[in-house]
Amino acid sequence: MDRPALNEEERGARQQLSNLLRLVLSNHCSYLEAAPWVVHLRSRVGGVGDFDDDFRVFVGINSETDHLPTQATRHLWAAHALKALEPEMARLEARAAALARVSCEALLARFDETGA
Template identity: 35%
Template sequence: MKMSHEEYIEKQRKRAAEVASGMLDGSIHYLEGAIKLSSLRFEVGLPENDSDFLAFTCVSSEIDHLPIGAPRQYWSKEALERHEPEMQQSIEWAKEVSLSECKSIVARFNA
């Protein structure tokens, strides 16, 4: 059965709420979640300047040089160790600039 555009948007909104919820409860790495929410920005049927999703686009652009997600497996142990302090600082910074937006996405789309 083919999915309608509205059904697709609803599915992506639920996915955004799941990711944001996981970021809040710690089951999804905060920076990985930020990257995912940034990528969902154009899939949830909102204006591209939606402030909740723009926060994660900002975070994503600031951390794109770090070993996050699937590419992490290709980094050497030494490089991972060298970047760990910056990773921790980036998590703290990302939460400072996007935690309220994360909560907002959960509230908006968690049906």
């Protein structure tokens, strides 16, 4: 069955997702920072099932790291608490990169409409 043409919201979400994935792949955004945004955009890009393997990788990363501070919330944390979390964050970022790089590339190939 053919899918209807994309609406403006879906087109915009695909552009946001593509931009985010390019930032991740170019090491300008971490996988830990990107995961909640990828999960958020999943329902907005259109045509994605609940059990899409490429998105599920990011759902897992987000679930595993949702207790950690983001760049936007670090100012709310005590310096010693951030310092104590650095090893865990580095370990989880390395693990996320190993798990999600292929999914990141696949999602970019699927949803990038710019051809960039």
